[in-house]
Amino acid sequence: MITKRLFVLIMMVLPHILMAQQAEVLIPKSIGLIKKASNKAELFVAITLPFTDEKLDVDYYRDHPNDKPLVSLAYKGEKPKCLPTLKIATGANTINVIIGNLTEETVDRFLEKENGLSLQFDTDIRFKYGSNNVYDRYGMITKTEANQLIADQLAFPADERTKFMTMLNTMYYYKNKVDFGVQPAQDSGKVSYTLSLDFQNIYKKSSLLKCETDSGKSGIKVYYGLSSRLSTNAKDTLNFLKVYPLIFHTSKYNSAFPYDLDLKIGHESNQVFTNRRVSADIAITTLIPNLVDLTSTESKRLRLKPILGLGFKGYYDYSKGINAFMSGQAYLNAYYYIPVYDRYAIIITDKTFYDFSKERNPKRKVMSTYSVTVGTEIPGTSFKVMVKYEDGKSDINYTEGRAVVLGLIMNLFSQKAK
Amino acid sequence: MPLLTREQVKGIVLEALTIIADLPDDPEEAPFDQLQEAHKRIFLTALADNINQYPYPGGGCYYDAPLTMDSFDNWTIVADCIDEVFENQVVVCE
Numbered sequence: 001m002i003t004k005r006l007f008v009l010i011m012m013v014l015p016h017i018l019m020a021q022q023a024e025v026l027i028p029k030s031i032g033l034i035k036k037a038s039n040k041a042e043l044f045v046a047i048t049l050p051f052t053d054e055k056l057d058v059d060y061y062r063d064h065p066n067d068k069p070l071v072s073l074a075y076k077g078e079k080p081k082c083l084p085t086l087k088i089a090t091g092a093n094t095i096n097v098i099i100g101n102l103t104e105e106t107v108d109r110f111l112e113k114e115n116g117l118s119l120q121f122d123t124d125i126r127f128k129y130g131s132n133n134v135y136d137r138y139g140m141i142t143k144t145e146a147n148q149l150i151a152d153q154l155a156f157p158a159d160e161r162t163k164f165m166t167m168l169n170t171m172y173y174y175k176n177k178v179d180f181g182v183q184p185a186q187d188s189g190k191v192s193y194t195l196s197l198d199f200q201n202i203y204k205k206s207s208l209l210k211c212e213t214d215s216g217k218s219g220i221k222v223y224y225g226l227s228s229r230l231s232t233n234a235k236d237t238l239n240f241l242k243v244y245p246l247i248f249h250t251s252k253y254n255s256a257f258p259y260d261l262d263l264k265i266g267h268e269s270n271q272v273f274t275n276r277r278v279s280a281d282i283a284i285t286t287l288i289p290n291l292v293d294l295t296s297t298e299s300k301r302l303r304l305k306p307i308l309g310l311g312f313k314g315y316y317d318y319s320k321g322i323n324a325f326m327s328g329q330a331y332l333n334a335y336y337y338i339p340v341y342d343r344y345a346i347i348i349t350d351k352t353f354y355d356f357s358k359e360r361n362p363k364r365k366v367m368s369t370y371s372v373t374v375g376t377e378i379p380g381t382s383f384k385v386m387v388k389y390e391d392g393k394s395d396i397n398y399t400e401g402r403a404v405v406l407g408l409i410m411n412l413f414s415q416k417a418k
Numbered sequence: 419m420p421l422l423t424r425e426q427v428k429g430i431v432l433e434a435l436t437i438i439a440d441l442p443d444d445p446e447e448a449p450f451d452q453l454q455e456a457h458k459r460i461f462l463t464a465l466a467d468n469i470n471q472y473p474y475p476g477g478g479c480y481y482d483a484p485l486t487m488d489s490f491d492n493w494t495i496v497a498d499c500i501d502e503v504f505e506n507q508v509v510v511c512e
Contacts, residue, residue, distance in 0.1 A: 034506075036484035038466035044484050044508075058421055062478045062511035089482060089508035092421060096508055098482070170487040171459060253463035258437070260456065285456060290440050300447045302439040302496075307456050337452050345452070 023126060023138040026050055031149045033156055036098075037167035039254060041209055043110070044089070045097040045119055045154065047146065049129075049139070057128040057135035058090040069143075070122040071097050077115035080105055082211030086119075095125055095141075104206035107164060111156040119154075121146040168208040169201075172221055172251060176200060181388065183231065184404060192233035200225035200247065223247040225264070230271055237399040238369075238390055239271035260285040268396055274320045275396050283311030283333070294340045301339040309333035317360070327357030329395065347373040347386075353395050360398050367393040420475045420509065427504040430472060431496065434464035446497040450490065458490055469503065479511040 026049060034044040049056070061068040071086050082103045089096040097119060099110075109117045121143040128135050179196040202208065203222045210219075227242040244266030251260045261284050269276035287305040295301055311331050318324040331353035338346045352368035355361040375386030391402045422430070432445055438457045442448055453461070462485060469481050483503050493499045 034484045035486055036466075036482075037486040038462045039470070040466070042484070055421075058509040059476075059479075059511070062476075065511075068511070087510050087512070089510040091506070091508040094508070098508075098510065167486040167488055170455070171462070251459070253460045254467050258460045258463075287438060287456070287460065293440070295442070297443075300442050300444055300449070302435070302441060302445070302448045302450075302452070304439045304452060304454070304457055307454060335454065337454075339452075 023140040026139050026141055027145065028141055028149055031153050033154060033160070035164050035167060037164065037171050040100065041102050041168055043099040043102065043156075043164075045099065045150070046091070046094045047096070047125070047141070047149070049093050049095070049127075049141075051093045051129070053131050054129050054137075055092045055131070056090050056095070057130065058092075060128045060135075061088060061090065067126045069095075069125045072120055072122055073099075073117055074120050075109070075117045080109065080117060082106065084117075090127070095127065101212050103209050103211050104165075107156075107161055107209070111154060119150055121150075165205050165208060169205070172208065172249065183233070183236075190233070192231050192236065194229060194231045194236075196229045198225075198227050220248050220250045223249055225266075234271050236271070237394055240268065240394060240396050241271060242266060242268045258286060268315075270394070270396050275398075276319055277315040277317040277396075279313050279315040281311060281313040283309050283331075285309040285333070291336070292338060294338055294346075296341050299339070299342055301342070303339060304337050306334060306336040317357070322359065325357060325359055327355065327360070329353050329355045331395065344374070344376050347371075347375070349373075351392075351395060355395075355398070367395070367398070369394055420479075422472065422481060422504065422507055424500065424504045426472070427507070428500050430468045431465060431500050431503060434461055434468050435496065437461065437464050446495065446500065448496045450493045450495055450499065453490065458487060462487065462489070465499075465503070469507070474509070479509050481507055482510055483507050 029048045029050045032046050032048070034046055036042040036044060068088055071088070073080075073084060073086065080103075082101065082105065084102060084106050085098075085100040087098040087100065089098050099106075099119070106117060109115060111118060124143050125141040125146055127139050128137065129139055130136050177196075177198050179194075181194040181196075183192045183194055200223050203224065207221050223244075225244045225247050227240075227244075229239050230241070231239050233239075244264045246265040248263040249260065252258065262282070264279075264281045264283075266279060267276065268279050286308060288308045290303050290305055293303060295303065309332065311333070313329045313331065314326070315328065316324065316326050331351060334348070334350045336348045338348070340346055348370065350368060350370040352366060354366050361367070369390070369392030371388055371390040373386045373388040387404065389402075389404050393400055428446070432441065435441060435445065438453070438461045466483070466485055469483050472481050474480055483506050485503070489499075489502065492502060
């Protein structure tokens with residue numbers, strides 16, 4: 001009986017003894033910190049192996065779990081309030097430690113010298129690799145080598161932390177953009193210049209990361225924001241200025257009905273503040289199916305689905321020269337980019353609204369303001385030459401406005417690196 | 419050899435892309451530069467979910483790829499997105 005058990009034990013241990021003898025000790029090519037901010041927020045510590053044509057056997061840790069390297073998080077000072085998770089992942093030529101369950105504290109302390117958190121390998125990194133789908137070689141990086149690499153070459157400086165938090169922020173809420181335009185003279189008027197601006201930012205960046213054990217923490221994030229269309233012609237009826245000190249935002253993208261849900265509380269006015277109100281505005285935004293196809297059969301362009309928002313706004317109107325009153329508006333927002341053949345495009349934006357007040361909407365009419373932009377791209381640049389026609393009644397001053405704007409659309413916050 | 423082939427990655431990317439757009443016959447060559455933030459967020463979440471949920475042969479592991487909203491800066495056309503996921507995919511065995 002004892003002999004049988006001894007035999008089984010030897011058979012279990014033997015492969016590891018043989019592997020330890022056969023494993024080639026390799027010196028890593030490099031180490032890097034890669035950010036993930038999509039369906040999860042994670043940091044990948046990636047150790048790249050000095051391979052040319054070889055690739056790792058990515059099944060190895062499933063088939064030999066005892067050879068999976070052990071890693072831990074060492075910390076100086078206080079124990080982190082929320083402990084991160086550590087997982088080992090294998091790429092074609094990388095061994096990765098995925099650090100998950102991140103909080104703002106973990107991000108702030110990771111790899112810091114003072115009160116910092118650092119990653120360490122507690123065992124050697126053993127792996128199997130080969131070429132042409134034949135995995136017949138064993139390799140190893142000693143834990144001493146790996147830990148020295150982490151100490152010497154892995155860094156997470158302040159600007160990279162900020163960049164990571166910004167990546168998370170853009171995953172939830174990001175509408176920052178600036179558009180400039182020139183409005184040609186109408187009749188005997190002067191040429192005017194317009195500036196359209198949208199800007200939002202989060203109050204508390206810690207709300208972008210949530211400890212998995214902190215089940216009571218809400219998924220709602222709080223922002224502040226500014227939206228405006230300003231012109232050198234201050235009396236232009238299409239001008240507006242909207243300031244929102246409080247924007248509550250939540251979203252769900254991984255469902256059959258992906259949406260953003262926003263509640264905005266703030267102040268809305270025209271540029272000269274003669275029309276003004278305090279407002280609370282709730283809206284849901286989603287995508288709807290395409291309505292037209294103006295591309296050719298040879299076209300290689302994506303036909304992006306229109307973005308549709310439905311909302312309701314309650315407001316207290318205290319405009320100049322009227323008795324203040326409270327009322328509300330139901331509205332629909334739409335944005336539709338329509339590719340036309342290979343190089344042209346039409347962009348339609350619309351806000352259709354119904355105001356419930358007898359002061360602002362005595363005829364009980366549905367009103368709208370819309371713009372149609374026809375443009376073409378300048379090849380090799382991020383600029384788009386366009387002619388923009390705006391028409392309709394502004395939802396702030398309820399005055400009919402019409403404008404043709406010539407100019408460049410330039411999305412300063414999301415330009416592609418060329 | 420259970421790392422995803424480029425053809426499998428292409429299928430995953432296009433499945434996520436159909437949530438936000440109708441695709442041309444040759445979607446790999448389609449420019450990736452007119453997406454609004456809402457399109458990007460929905461596509462990126464769907465893509466990351468699709469990668470994680472793609473069945474791993476034999477089970478016990480799942481696929482992953484580190485993507486962010488900044489990844490769009492590297493993608494001039496859809497093929498760039500497919501290539502990035504293909505080259506940076508990892509396997510996590512639990």
